[in-house]
Amino acid sequence: MVWVSDVTEFRVAGTKVYLSPIMDLYDHSIVSYSVSTSPNTAFTSQSLRDAIAQQSPGKGLLVHTDQGFQYQHSSWRELIKSIGGVQSMSRKGNCYDNAVMENFFGHLKTEMYHGESFADLAKFYQTLDDYIYWYNNDRIQQRLKGLAPMQYRSQTLAPLIA
Numbered sequence: 001m002v003w004v005s006d007v008t009e010f011r012v013a014g015t016k017v018y019l020s021p022i023m024d025l026y027d028h029s030i031v032s033y034s035v036s037t038s039p040n041t042a043f044t045s046q047s048l049r050d051a052i053a054q055q056s057p058g059k060g061l062l063v064h065t066d067q068g069f070q071y072q073h074s075s076w077r078e079l080i081k082s083i084g085g086v087q088s089m090s091r092k093g094n095c096y097d098n099a100v101m102e103n104f105f106g107h108l109k110t111e112m113y114h115g116e117s118f119a120d121l122a123k124f125y126q127t128l129d130d131y132i133y134w135y136n137n138d139r140i141q142q143r144l145k146g147l148a149p150m151q152y153r154s155q156t157l158a159p160l161i162a
Contacts, residue, residue, distance in 0.1 A: 001061045002062045002063075003022050003064070004100055005023070005101065006066055006068070006105070008109075012118050015037055016037060017035060018035065020033060020046075021033035028100065028144065029136045030135060031051045032051035041073040048063070052079065063086070064090070064097075067092055071087075108135075136150050
């Protein structure tokens with residue numbers, strides 16, 4: 001099991017808003033995310049805590065990020081360690097090491113953000129929630145054999161469950 005994470009920034013109604021998603025590389029689904037007006041360690045740790053609570057990953061989980069200060073902080077490292085996970089970080093100055101998450105951010109901003117105007121933060125948060133739900137459940141991906149992440153997960157795991 002491998003998860004990746006990063007932080008991206010939006011400008012909404014004159015305010016900077018930060019998004020910290022956790023993506024499962026198995027099917028590229030967003031398993032959790034947090035949003036904040038401050039890119040602090042608490043908000044990135046919240047998305048990781050939520051992912052752990054929702055997914056109950058087994059020992060050996062690999063969590064990959066860039067070298068942002070949030071991921072070097074003890075709160076992030078201790079969360080991973082507490083479940084028997086392993087932390088992985090990109091090489092310094094190499095965005096390609098976290099290309100999957102950067103690709104998600106590109107789609108998110110192209111399909112939901114650029115060219116849109118949000119009157120307030122509440123409208124942006126609702127639109128973001130709707131987008132991530134759509135991305136996980138309806139947005140088909142060629143690399144997933146033309147299925148959305150949750151469809152791919154259900155189809156590939158069905159024989160294991162039966």
